Amino acid sequence: MNSVPDILRILPEVILTLTGVAIMLIDASWPAGWARRPLGWVATVGALLALWASLGQLALPAGAGFYGAVETSAFTVFFHVLICGLVLVVLLLSLDTLPADSHHQGEFYALIAFGAVGMCLMTGAVELLLVFIALEISSISTYILTGYRKDTANGPEAAIKYFLLGSFATAFLLYGIALIFGATGTTQIYEIARLAPAAQNQSLILAGLGLMLVGILFKVSAAPFHVWTPDVYEGAPLPVAALLATAPKAAAFALLLRVVYQMLPTLRPVWSPLLWGVAALSMTVGNLAALRQQNVKRMLAYSSIAHAGYLLAAFSGLGTSGITAACFYTAAYAAMNVGIFAVITVASGYDEKLPLIADFRGLIYRSPLVGGLLIFFLASLVGIPFTGGFLGKLTSFSVAMKGGAVWLVILGLLNSGLAAAYYMRLALAAAQRPKEGTTAAPRVGVAVGVALLLAAATTLVLGVLPGSVFHAAEANAQTFSATPH
C-alpha cells in the first residue's frame, strides 16, 4: 500500500501494550513485601513514550496501514496526544493518591495502560470491527478499574452497573455495524462512505447509524443514555473517575466525528437534527439534575452530561467548522475536567473525606493553592473568559449559530447560566471562611503537583493563546475533507 512500515502506524498502542504487560510481569515476579508504587512510574514513562510516539506520527505520510484498518493523520495524532496526556495526568494523580498498602496496584496501573491502548486505537481505527474491539478493550479495563475499591459498598455496585449497561450499549453498536455491513458489504469506513449513498437498502443504513449512535452516545454519556454516569463516578476511586470523565469520552467523540462526518456525511440531514436534539436534552437534563446534587462527584457527573450537550451543539455546524469546534471543545473539556477531578482528589484524598459540597467550606483558607485551582477549574467549567471552557463553548456555539441553530444556542447559554449556580455553590463554599477546628491543609505531592500544573496550564493556554491547538483542530477537519475515496 505504501512504504511506511505498518508497525509505525500503531506505535503508541504498541508502547502502551508493552508497558501494561511489563507491569503485570514485574508485579507477578516481585516479592510480596516490596512496594508497588514504582510500577506507577513505569506506567508514567510508558504514557510519556506513547505521547512522544504519537507526536512522531505527524512525520508519517497520512494514510492507513494493516490493509486499511488503522490510520494515522493529523486527526488521530490530535486525539492520541490528548488521550496520552490525560492518562499521564491520571497516572501522576494515582501515584500520590493510592495508599501504599492498597491491593492489586500492579493491575491498577496495567489496566490504565490497557485502557489507553483501547482508547487510542478507537481514534485511529478506520475499520468498524477494529473500532468495536478497541471499544471493548477500553471498556473492559474501565469496568474493572471502576470496582477497584472492593471494600466499599458502592464500588462493586458501580462496576456491575457500568458493566451491564456498557455491554448492552456495545451490543447496540455491534448490531449497527452488522446492519451497515449488510447494506454495503464492507466494514471499512472509507468504503462505506463510498458505497453508502448508492446502496440499495437505505433504511438498513439508517437503522445501522441509529444503533451505532446509541452505542457511542452511551460512551459520551449524552442524555438519554446518561443514567449510569453519576453512580459510576460516585463508586469509582477518584483518579479513575478523573479518567472516566475524560479519556474514554474524548475517544468516543473522535469516533462519533468519524462515523458521522467521515462515514456517512451524506446523511447529514438525518444525524444533524438527531444530535441537535440530543445536545439540547443533554445540557438541560444534566444541568437540572446537577442543581440538586449535594455530592460533589455526582454533581460533576451531571455536569459532564451537560458538557457533552454543549459539545454536541458543534455538530450542528457545517462541515469543517463543526469538526474544528468539536475537536477544540473536546480538548478544553478534557483539560478542565481532569483538572477539577485532580483538585478534588487532592482535597478529598483516596478515602474521600469530603464527599459533599458543604465539606469544601474554607478550602481556600486552608490551602490557597488547592482552593485557588478548584475555583479556577470551576470558572472554566462555568465558561468564564480567558479559560479553555469559555473558548470551547464559544467556538461550539458560534458554529452552531452559523449553522442556523439559533434556538440551540439560546438554550445552551441559558443552560450555562443555570450551570453557574451549582458550580458557584462549590466555588463559594471553598471561598468561605472555615469553621473553627476544621481539618488541616491537604498535602500536595510532587506527582500530583505536576498533574495539576499540566491541567491548569493547558486550560489556561486553551483560553488565552489557543492558536496552535486551534490549528491542529483545523488540520483534523482538513484530513476529513481530504479523505481518499
Added chain:
Amino acid sequence: MTAINNSILTLILLLPLAGALLVVLLPERGKLPNWIALATSLVTFALTLHLPAHFITGQSGFQFEVNWQWLESPAVFYHVGVDGLSLWLVVLTGLLAPVGVVASWKAIRERRKIFYALFLVQQTAMFGVFLSLDLLLYYCFWELSLVPMAILIAMYGRRNGPQAALKFFIFTFIPSAPLLVAILWLYAQTGSFNFVTLQTAIAHGGFGAWPLLWLALAFLFAFAVKVPVFPLHGWLADTYSEAPVALAMVVAGKLGLYSLLRFHIGLFPQQARAAAPLLVALAAVGVLYGACLALVQRDFWRLMAYAALSHLSLITLGIYGLTLTGWEGAIFQILNHGVVDGALFLLLGVLYDSYATSEIAAYGGLARKLPRTATAFVFASLAMIGLPMMGNFVGEFLILLGTFTGVSKGWAIAATMGVILGAAYMLWLIQRLFFGPESALALSKPPEDLRAGQLAVMWPLAALMLVMGVAPGFWLYPIEQGVRPPQAAQLTREPAVAPPQPALPAATDGEGQR
C-alpha cells in the same frame, strides 16, 4: 511618543495583571502584598493619566487604538481604544484603585495575597470593559469582572458572604447569556465583532426590525441589571453590605452605565429611542424609590446601596433623556459618583473597622472623638448632596436640565424631589453617626481617627470634588467630543434637532445638534 501611545492601553491592561502575579509569587510576609498592590495601582493610575494628557480633543473616533488578531475563527481581535466617552472612566478606574488598597489596608487581615491578587485582576477586567472595541473581547472582560468580585464577597463577607456572592453572580451572569447570544448572532450575520463595523452595518439598515429589537433588548437587559435600573436592583443591597469596601465602591454603576451609552444607544439608536420612555419612567421611579428606602435603612451599608440606586437612576435618566446635555451630565456624574462614593466608603470602612458594626443606631457623638473622619464625611456628603461648587451639583444640574427641556417637566420634577430627599437621608445619617450624645459604642473604644495614609487619599479626593465643581469644563470638553458624533446624534430630542434620519455613525459633522 508614538511608541508610548501605541502601547499605553496594553500597558494599562497588563500592569495590574503583572502586579497580581507578583503578589501571588512573593511570600505573604508582613505587609508585602499590600505594598505591591499599592505600588501597582499607583503606577497604573499614573499611566492612565497619560491618556488625557495626550488625548486630542476635537478629533473624532478612537485614539490610542490597537488592533491585533487574537483568535482566527471566530475572528476575535484584541481591539482597544479610547474616546471622549471612555477617557475619564479609565482615569476614574485608575484613581479608585489606590483608594481601594488604602481602604483595605487594615480591613483585610487574612489571606491578603488572594485578596490583592484578585483585586488587581478586577482592575484589569474593568479597564478592559472600558477599552474594548471588539464586542467579544468586551464580553470577555465583562464576564471576567464578575469572578474576583464574587469570590472576594464570599471570602470576606461580613455575615453571609457566599449567599450574597451567589446572588450577585447569578443576577449578573444569567442576563449576560442573552448578551452573548446577541453578539454571536451579529457575528454570524456580519462576520465581525468590531464595534465600528457593526455600528455602520446596523445604521445602514442591514437588519430587519424584529431581530434588532431582540438584540437591543438582550443588550439592554444585561446592562440594566448591572447598573442596576430600578426593578432589577435585587442584588445591590446584599452586595453592598457584604462586599469588602474596596470592591463595594466599584461594583455598581460605571460599567453598566458606560455599556448602556456605548453599546445599547451606540449600536441600536432607534430601538433605544423606542425604549427610552419606559427607561425614563423607571429611572425617575428609581430615584425616588432609592431615596425613600435610603431614608428608612438601619444599616449604613444598605443605606449607601439605596443611595447608590437613587444616584445611578438619576444618571440613567440623563442617558435615556437622549439629550446631549443629559449625556454630558451623565458621564460627568458617573465620575462624581465614583469619587464621592469612594471617599464615603473609605470613611465608613474606617468606622466599621474600629467599631465592627454597621448599625446606625449604635453610633452617635463621634464627631468629638474623630474630628478628621467627621469633617471628611461631612465634606463628602455635602458633595454627594449636590452642594453648588461641588462636582455633583454640575452633573445633577446638567441631567435635570436635559430632562426638563428635552424630555418632560414632570419626570424632571420627580427626579428633583429625589435629589432633595438625598439631602435628607445624608444629613440625617451624619447627625446619627457623628452628632448627638456620645453613644456607648463611642465610649467603648479609644478613638482611632484617620491616619496619614488615609488622609493622603482623602485630601486629593476632597480637592477633586471641589475642582470638578469649580472647573467642570476641563472634564466636560472631551466628554462632549465623545458623546457627540458617534452616538448617532440625530437621536437627541433637543429643540434644534433635525428630523430623524438613518443614523450615520462618526460621519456627522455635529451641525445642528445644539
